[in-house]
Each structure stands twice: as C-alpha cells, then as structure tokens.
Amino acid sequence: MNTVFQDYALFPHMSILDNVAYGLMVKGVNKKQRHAMAQEALEKVALGFVQQRKPSQLSGGQRQRVAIARALVNEPRVLLLDEPLGALDLKLREQMQLELKKLQQSLGITFIFVTHDQGEALSMSDRVAVFNNGRIEQVDSPRDLYMRPRTPFVAGFVGTSxxxxxxxxxxxxxxxxxxxxxxxxxxxxxxxxxxxxxxxxxxxxxxxxxxxxxxxxxxxxxxxxxxxxxxxxxxxxxxxxxxxxxxxxxxxxxxxxxxx
Missing domain, CATH: 2.40.50.140 (Nucleic acid-binding proteins)
Structure with missing residues (x-):
C-alpha cells in the first residue's frame, strides 16, 4: 500500500521525473529502469509532458497528480489518499474528484480516500465508512448511507437531518x-x-x-x-x-x- 498526502511532499529541487522515481532509487532500481517506470506512471495521470519540470512550475492540480504518480510507480494493490484535495480550491477540487474516480476505474485497484468533506465522500466512493471518536459507526454505499443512516451521528454528519x-x-x-x-x-x-x-x-x-x-x-x-x-x-x-x-x-x- 502506498500513500498520497495532502501537502504532496514533493522535493522542490528535483525534476518531476526524479520525484516520481525517488522511491525506486531508494530501493536500488537502476536509473534507466526507474525512469522508464516513472514515465509510465506519469502517463497514467496524463502528465508525461512535464517530466523535466520542477514542482514550482506546475499548478496545484498537476502537483497533486504527480504525487499520485509517485505512489503508483510501485504498482500497489491499495492506494491510501489522505485528504489529497484539501489544499485545492473548490473548482479544482471538483475537477480532481472526477479525475481520481476515472483513474481508479482505469487502474482497477482499491483507493482508500480519507476526507472530512461529506459531499466528496458521497460523490467519489463505492462504499463509505463513517468514523466517530475512532469507532466505525456505519459502512455502506453512498446512497444507503444518506437514505438510511443508522445512528443520530451518521444522520447529522452525512448531509443534514x-x-x-x-x-x-x-x-x-x-x-x-x-x-x-x-x-x-x-x-x-x-x-x-x-x-x-x-x-x-x-x-x-x-x-x-x-x-x-x-x-x-x-x-x-x-x-x-x-x-x-x-x-x-x-x-x-x-x-x-x-x-x-x-x-x-x-x-x-x-x-x-x-x-x-
């Protein structure tokens, strides 16, 4: 399992290609192979054209996709996204919601998406788990979670009741x-x-x-x-x-x- 963080955690002095390949370098993968794998990961998020740029030369949405590419380069079976869209403005966040959903469907791997935005959880998820004080209150499809909340907390937290x-x-x-x-x-x-x-x-x-x-x-x-x-x-x-x-x-x- 790999993780995508809200603050992207990109190295500002490295090129985008080297940022994505960093984990492979730490593992001892040779330069030619790791660059090829990083390029493939960038292509998956439609950013193959930015490989020689620095993070400061990209938009917020592009930096977010680079962080996702870096997490995907090891071909994980599960990707944990820890409030990855929290730093983006509303329009860009809505655009990235659609892109992440399409990416998950094309890759066919499990995305665990952590968010405090109830609308984001409902629009992006196949199943949603609602936590309250470290305890799971309910796990359900977005529709059932909204239409049939089980506890007062879920009823008040997911939408308005x-x-x-x-x-x-x-x-x-x-x-x-x-x-x-x-x-x-x-x-x-x-x-x-x-x-x-x-x-x-x-x-x-x-x-x-x-x-x-x-x-x-x-x-x-x-x-x-x-x-x-x-x-x-x-x-x-x-x-x-x-x-x-x-x-x-x-x-x-x-x-x-x-x-x-």
Missing amino acids: NVFDGLMAEKLCGMTGSFALRPEHIRLNTPGELQANGTIQAVQYQGAATRFELKLNGGEKLLVSQANMTGEELPATLTPGQQVMVSWSRDVMVPLVEER
Whole structure:
C-alpha cells in the first residue's frame, strides 16, 4: 500500500521525473529502469509532458497528480489518499474528484480516500465508512448511507437531518423510538400524512434549493429544504415570521439506533 498526502511532499529541487522515481532509487532500481517506470506512471495521470519540470512550475492540480504518480510507480494493490484535495480550491477540487474516480476505474485497484468533506465522500466512493471518536459507526454505499443512516451521528454528519428523539417522535408522529427526517422530504403548505404548524425563523437561498429554519408551535426546531423551480420565485409568504404548515410521510422517517 502506498500513500498520497495532502501537502504532496514533493522535493522542490528535483525534476518531476526524479520525484516520481525517488522511491525506486531508494530501493536500488537502476536509473534507466526507474525512469522508464516513472514515465509510465506519469502517463497514467496524463502528465508525461512535464517530466523535466520542477514542482514550482506546475499548478496545484498537476502537483497533486504527480504525487499520485509517485505512489503508483510501485504498482500497489491499495492506494491510501489522505485528504489529497484539501489544499485545492473548490473548482479544482471538483475537477480532481472526477479525475481520481476515472483513474481508479482505469487502474482497477482499491483507493482508500480519507476526507472530512461529506459531499466528496458521497460523490467519489463505492462504499463509505463513517468514523466517530475512532469507532466505525456505519459502512455502506453512498446512497444507503444518506437514505438510511443508522445512528443520530451518521444522520447529522452525512448531509443534514432533523433527528427526532423518542419524545419528539411520539409527540409529532405518534411513533416510538428515534428517527431521522431529511429536510428535502418535508413539504411546505401541502397537506400530508403527518402535519405540524410553525413559524419561519430564517430563510437561506442556496441556488438549487432554499432552506428554511422553522420553530414549530411546540417549540421544536425543524429544517426544511425546498427545490427551486427554474424561473419561479418563492411565494412572498415564505419569509421570516410567517406561519406555515409542514407535512411529511411516515415512510421517509428512518429509525435510528441510539448511540452507546
């Protein structure tokens, strides 16, 4: 197993080719062979043309790919990427997410990707493990992790959830136990199976959706996310201080296992 670090750990005085070949040199591989292997690794990350440059002459995304090439040169069966995109800006990070996913699929080896960015974990992974205080809370596919979190921690850490404890679930839904309810599964001013009334406390426009923070008449807080339809504006009544009715279905409430 080889590792790719967030800070790249490239030698500034060495050429890109020698950076990638460094581990092979330490192992005693002869110069011709290690340069050939390093060149092949650079080709895998589409950087064969930069082999004689220095790290300072590359962009952040290119330096990240060089670090990946150096980790791949020994042909590991597993590649550990320790928050490799943390130092990149948002657009470059999103671009590198796509490139890393394609690279993993083309190489056919296992990538273990460490990240604190939940969206990054969901978009890049086949399976996700959520850790809490050094303990694994849940291992699942990205979709199942989001749609069926098992504990209150996972429900709150992966995306945003309204977590109903036993008292709140009994009061609002007549249900026993703790549950998670995603904000996008709640409807505003639309009758439904389960209903509650409350007051809008805050409104946040987020582009594809608008997020509402409500205070229900019983004092409970509730987050609601409503998709923004193209060309439509929010009704004037959906502003802070306005009374609204919210509704949702029992089948979108996810039962949770209490954390020990």
